[in-house]
Amino acid sequence: MKPTIDPVAAIEPVAVPFGRLGAILRRRAWIIIVALVVCVGGAFAAVQKMPKQYTAEASLIISPQRTQVSDLQAISNDAEDTESLMRTQIDILSSPSLALGVVQALNLTQDPEFQPHVGGIGDKVQAFLAKHHLVKPIVNQPLSQTDKELIASAILSGKVSFTNQPHSRLLGIGVTTLDPVVSANIANELAKQFLAFEVNAKYAAMQRAHDWLQGQIGSLASEVQQKDNQVEAYRVAHGLAEASPSLQSSTSGPQDQTVNRQQLDATSTELVQVSRDLSEKEGALAQAQAALKGHVSPSDLPAVLASPVIAELVQESAVASARASELGATLGAANPDLQSARARAATLDGQIRTQMAAITRSLAVQVQAARDQKASLQAQLDSLRGAVGNENAATLALNTLVSQAQATRSLYESFLTRAAQLANVAGIQEADASLVSSAEPPLGPSSPKRTRILAVAVLLAVAIGVGIAILLERLGGGFSRPEEVESVLGLPLLGMLPTVERVSSRKQPFLSRGRGAADIAMTASLNRLRGQMRVLGDARPQLLMVTSSLPKEGKTVFSAKLAQNMAAAGWRVLLLECDFCRPSLAGHLGLTEGPGLCEILSGLSLGDTQKLVRHPETNLDVILAGRADHDSQELLASARMQGLLADARSRYDVIILDTPPVLPVADALVLGQNVDQTIAVVQWEKTPRDAAKDTIRLLRDSHIPVMGVILTQVNQKKAVMAGGRISYPFRHYEGYTPTGA
Known part of the structure; x- marks a missing residue:
């Protein structure tokens, strides 16, 4: 039969799949049960020994009061974000000073719970080492009251807890002790001490602020007087006018101008006027000079030359010119009247030009x-500007001094105001927290939480049990699943045989047919194997060798059971016991020991071979191993063995050879050269994987055909619980349960 392997099953996963995990847990449920019993029992015993503790809780609401003494500064810090604020308050409540105050207020040093514990593991170890002179013995000195209070406060700090929800300013103070009343008293006293600390802290802050303000006021008063003296001395030194206090920090107005400034303004105004007049006169002079040089007609003279004399001369010149033009049109050029008229006109033009020249000279003067006046004013203006510049520099320095004096005075007045406000609010300070609810003695213990501890113990036990089960599964050297057999050995699994209860009675041999669940399951498995061989037809192996890796793997039982099953189905079967070293077939079949195969092969029973054949059942013949007096390998490899097998092939449908294990002896390898197929027997969860792999390797190296693997001695209950492929052969489906062999 050609082996067919599932390619998916040929890979053994490193991790444990969920499907296999369920099978592992079902198969190894006893481990989880043991872990549950141990862990839960231990947890229950531990809980019973734990002392009952009681937790009382007081609630505070944190609401910072921001008391300001001015618009610029606050005595307390600005409100912080809620998380930082609550963290700060918890740190204050956890401080050793508050714990020490509670210890002193409630006299907790007299409570045994808050006294130093003697006799712990550390003390016992120390005493043991001192007894054996490994360390110096410690001499316990009596504790002072201060030491007792410090120890009690340290113990108390470990018994206090705080609760606060995100974005909430409600703070819970929890105290856990062995006495519910003590827990409530400590929680209330701690809240009281905290509120007192808050008020005292504010009073201390107020006092520090008051002392600081008084020191600042004294120094500022002297500084204000010094600044005022500096301003006055500078003003006198530079001859500056005294300004009103309201205007000392601003630029001086018109009523505060100096003489130089007033003269500068007047000179500037006059210079502007003179410059404007000069421009007008220079324009008139330019027009007059242009007219004088241009020989313009009297009618075209500019306005600057329009004097009464020139106007009269222009009029007379026009009349004379008209008379000359009239005479020139009727008379000749030599006419005395014409010449007289022209001479008159020329005389008048000359007089006009003489008048124009006189006016032009006057304009030039x-x-x-005007130019001289402008130059004089400009020089005066420059001089005044220098004087005013010096005065401005002095005034600027004065203004700086005045500003400094005013700033110092403003700060001084501000501190006076703050001091007055601080005095008003000093007596009305409140804590930044208030008590919402006082702690009451709890009605029941808060610990130990038995249900939670036992639940954790159950979870832990399950985790430990599952871990151990998986670890055992991974470390186990045997085969527990069909997939493992096929993936490791590379051979198909032909069947799985359950463990059958052994009966030690010759009247009822071990291999007699029973009616129990295991017998039914075994019969069903053998029927399936026989069916697989039947469908092979002509390729069905006739000479079948059954072997194993190590002794006691169920090889002989399987061989006998398979032979019985085939014989019951009508097949002619010969079962040869080839294990000369440890023969056991007779006991399993209820036969008496006697000569057998060894005697046949050694020639001690020539002609009596048929007498050595046993007939325990119909269609089933058995030849026992006999007495092993010769070398088993030589006997099995002999020509007589070859002849015996050849004769058996002609007489029987199937010849089953029950051979020794492969690893202890090589008998199976010698005999395997003559067989058609080999079935390797592997004991469930017992046969080491390395042993099985070595067996298959040896068979293949010897060119012995291997049909597949039979898994024997399977625990039927565990297989059904595990589920999957290993459970299918052992589930008795209604209507398909075999009723006979």
């Missing part, structure tokens, strides 16, 4: 006078 005026222009020069």
